[in-house]
Amino acid sequence: MSTSLESKKVIIAGGSSGIGLATAVILAKEQANVTITGRSAARLADAVKNRPGIHTASLDSNNRKDLDAFFGAQGNIDHLVIALSGAKGAGKFAELSLKDLREGFEGKFWPQLNTLQAALPYINKGGSITLVTAISAISKAPGTSGLAAINGALELMIPSIAKEIQPLRINAVSPGVVNTPWWDFLPADAKADTFHEYAAQIPTGRVGEPDEVADTIIFLMRNGNITGTIIRCDGGLSL
Numbered sequence: 001m002s003t004s005l006e007s008k009k010v011i012i013a014g015g016s017s018g019i020g021l022a023t024a025v026i027l028a029k030e031q032a033n034v035t036i037t038g039r040s041a042a043r044l045a046d047a048v049k050n051r052p053g054i055h056t057a058s059l060d061s062n063n064r065k066d067l068d069a070f071f072g073a074q075g076n077i078d079h080l081v082i083a084l085s086g087a088k089g090a091g092k093f094a095e096l097s098l099k100d101l102r103e104g105f106e107g108k109f110w111p112q113l114n115t116l117q118a119a120l121p122y123i124n125k126g127g128s129i130t131l132v133t134a135i136s137a138i139s140k141a142p143g144t145s146g147l148a149a150i151n152g153a154l155e156l157m158i159p160s161i162a163k164e165i166q167p168l169r170i171n172a173v174s175p176g177v178v179n180t181p182w183w184d185f186l187p188a189d190a191k192a193d194t195f196h197e198y199a200a201q202i203p204t205g206r207v208g209e210p211d212e213v214a215d216t217i218i219f220l221m222r223n224g225n226i227t228g229t230i231i232r233c234d235g236g237l238s239l
Contacts, residue, residue: 003222006031008078010221011071013061013115015054016043018180019132020083022210023217028053035074037061061111067118079221080119083132084111087185089146101146109150120165126224129170130217131158135234137174155230162228169227173216176234178208203236 010027014020015036027034028051035055038044044056059070061084071077086107088100112131123129136147137155155172162170177198183191195207216233220226232238 004030005079005218005221008032008221009074009076010034010079010081011074011077011119012036012081012083013059013111014038014082014084014132016040016047016056018083018182019175019178019210019213019217020081021047022214023081023083024054025051026211026214026218037070061115062106064114064118067114071118071122074122076122076124077119078124078127080116080123080127080129081132081217082112082115082129084108084115085132085134085182087182089150090143091146092143093145096146101149104146104150109153112154116161120168123168125168127168128221128224129168130220131170131172132213132217133172133174133230135174135176135232135238137230138232139176139238158230159228166227169220169224171220171226171228172230173213173220174230174232174234175213176202176208176232176237178210178213180210198237201237202234203239206235208233208235 005027010032012020012024015024016038020036024034024036035057036044037057037059039060041058044058048054048056057070059066061067086104088107089104116129131154133151133154134147136144137151158170158172186194199206213233216231
């Protein structure tokens with residue numbers, strides 16, 4: 001079976017930055033037909049500046065009507081990557097704002113499921129779906145119970161969905177601490193200090209890079225013998 005991604009039609013939901021954009025860049029170099037989506041047309045335009053071969057579509061993945069229209073207009077696709085994420089839900093449970101946790105679900109859990117349901121009728125049976133979750137699902141670290149709920153809920157669904165949609169494949173990549181704009185809620189100095197603290201805990205001795213997670217997503221696209229699986233790309237943080 002060919003593992004070439006040339007001319008394959010790929011949609012990356014949440015592709016305007018970070019892991020989603022890194023995946024799109026690799027796919028474009030392999031001459032795939034790749035489209036990234038995001039809510040901000042300006043951010044999408046900035047993301048593809050000087051990056052030929054990547055198409056964009058401004059799309060709110062909480063809006064199911066727009067999602068249905070988008071995928072209907074796209075027609076059949078070969079691979080779907082769902083890298084949508086929010087920035088809320090962290091904090092020690094005693095002080096955790098449940099409003100923030102609800103917004104965390106609205107920023108990641110529901111948009112990922114909305115996108116997946118809307119896309120399913122259009123994904124070729126030999127294709128794949130890859131969700132981007134997070135190592136918080138299993139890390140048991142203080143301050144991550146809300147994030148564990150969001151990402152763990154997604155991961156728990158994947159094996160059952162894989163059985164339901166066979167022979168179409170669905171997997172997830174679960175990153176650890178990765179140097180992406182997700183961390184930009186912190187001032188630059190605080191972000192650097194946080195990465196330094198994490199690096200001391202991670203067996204690889206550093207935080208991850210978006211390209212490394214993107215490589216794992218590409219691996220799952222190519223390998224037609226993997227489904228219902230969560231691949232941890234966390235530098236050993238979960239150990």
